[in-house]
Amino acid sequence: GKVVLQGTLQRSTPCVNWQIDTLVMESFPEQVRFSIIDKSTAEMCVQVLGEPQDVYAEAAVSEQAKITVLFREEVVFEGQLE
Numbered sequence: 001g002k003v004v005l006q007g008t009l010q011r012s013t014p015c016v017n018w019q020i021d022t023l024v025m026e027s028f029p030e031q032v033r034f035s036i037i038d039k040s041t042a043e044m045c046v047q048v049l050g051e052p053q054d055v056y057a058e059a060a061v062s063e064q065a066k067i068t069v070l071f072r073e074e075v076v077f078e079g080q081l082e
Contacts, residue, residue, distance in 0.1 A: 003067060003081060004058045005034045011050030015042040020057035029064035029080075036071045 009018050019039040025031040034057055059065075069077040 001062075002058050002060045003032060003065060004056070005069065006054075006056045008052045008054050009036070010052055013045045013047060014050040015040045015045035016050055016053070018053050018055050020055055022057050022059050024059050024061060028062070029066055030061045031066050031068070032059050032061055033068045033070065035073070036069070038072070 005020060011018070016038050017040045018036060021035040021037065023033045023035070025033075036055065064080065066080055067077065068075060
Protein backbone atom coordinates (compact mmCIF):
# COMPACT_ATOMS: atom_id res chain seq x y z
CA GLY A 1 0.00 0.00 0.00
CA LYS A 2 2.97 2.37 -0.03
CA VAL A 3 6.31 2.99 -1.68
CA VAL A 4 9.33 4.15 0.34
CA LEU A 5 12.48 5.89 -0.87
CA GLN A 6 15.20 5.90 1.75
CA GLY A 7 18.96 6.04 1.83
CA THR A 8 22.09 7.95 2.69
CA LEU A 9 23.56 10.55 0.33
CA GLN A 10 27.02 12.02 0.35
CA ARG A 11 27.31 15.81 0.63
CA SER A 12 30.03 17.66 -1.26
CA THR A 13 29.95 20.45 1.36
CA PRO A 14 28.29 20.88 4.77
CA CYS A 15 25.83 23.33 3.15
CA VAL A 16 24.21 20.73 0.89
CA ASN A 17 20.73 19.96 2.22
CA TRP A 18 19.18 17.04 0.35
CA GLN A 19 15.38 16.93 0.32
CA ILE A 20 12.91 14.75 -1.53
CA ASP A 21 9.89 16.33 -3.20
CA THR A 22 7.15 13.73 -3.79
CA LEU A 23 4.43 14.06 -6.41
CA VAL A 24 1.66 11.47 -6.85
CA MET A 25 -0.43 11.77 -10.01
CA GLU A 26 -3.91 10.37 -9.39
CA SER A 27 -4.14 8.18 -12.49
CA PHE A 28 -4.40 4.41 -12.42
CA PRO A 29 -1.93 3.03 -12.03
CA GLU A 30 -0.62 5.98 -10.07
CA GLN A 31 2.52 7.75 -11.21
CA VAL A 32 4.88 8.69 -8.40
CA ARG A 33 7.81 11.04 -8.85
CA PHE A 34 10.50 11.43 -6.19
CA SER A 35 12.77 14.41 -6.92
CA ILE A 36 15.95 14.55 -4.85
CA ILE A 37 17.25 18.12 -4.83
CA ASP A 38 19.63 20.33 -2.87
CA LYS A 39 17.48 22.83 -0.94
CA SER A 40 20.45 24.74 0.46
CA THR A 41 20.00 28.51 0.66
CA ALA A 42 23.60 29.23 1.65
CA GLU A 43 25.32 31.81 -0.49
CA MET A 44 28.80 30.90 0.76
CA CYS A 45 30.04 27.64 2.23
CA VAL A 46 33.26 26.15 3.59
CA GLN A 47 34.71 23.85 0.92
CA VAL A 48 35.11 20.65 2.95
CA LEU A 49 33.19 17.39 2.66
CA GLY A 50 29.94 17.32 4.57
CA GLU A 51 28.75 14.40 6.68
CA PRO A 52 26.49 11.95 4.81
CA GLN A 53 22.76 12.77 5.09
CA ASP A 54 19.90 10.31 5.54
CA VAL A 55 16.83 10.92 3.36
CA TYR A 56 13.34 9.40 3.54
CA ALA A 57 10.06 9.79 1.66
CA GLU A 58 6.97 7.64 1.22
CA ALA A 59 3.72 7.69 -0.73
CA ALA A 60 0.52 5.66 -0.34
CA VAL A 61 -0.05 3.98 -3.71
CA SER A 62 -1.16 0.68 -5.24
CA GLU A 63 1.23 -2.14 -6.15
CA GLN A 64 0.91 -1.21 -9.84
CA ALA A 65 2.26 2.33 -9.33
CA LYS A 66 4.85 3.58 -11.80
CA ILE A 67 7.82 5.11 -10.01
CA THR A 68 10.28 7.73 -11.25
CA VAL A 69 13.26 8.88 -9.18
CA LEU A 70 15.13 12.01 -10.22
CA PHE A 71 18.46 13.12 -8.75
CA ARG A 72 19.25 16.74 -9.56
CA GLU A 73 16.65 16.60 -12.36
CA GLU A 74 18.21 13.50 -13.97
CA VAL A 75 16.19 10.26 -14.09
CA VAL A 76 18.03 7.54 -12.12
CA PHE A 77 15.13 5.04 -11.89
CA GLU A 78 11.94 4.54 -13.82
CA GLY A 79 9.64 1.55 -13.54
CA GLN A 80 7.47 -0.54 -11.26
CA LEU A 81 8.47 -2.31 -8.09
CA GLU A 82 7.93 -6.05 -7.85
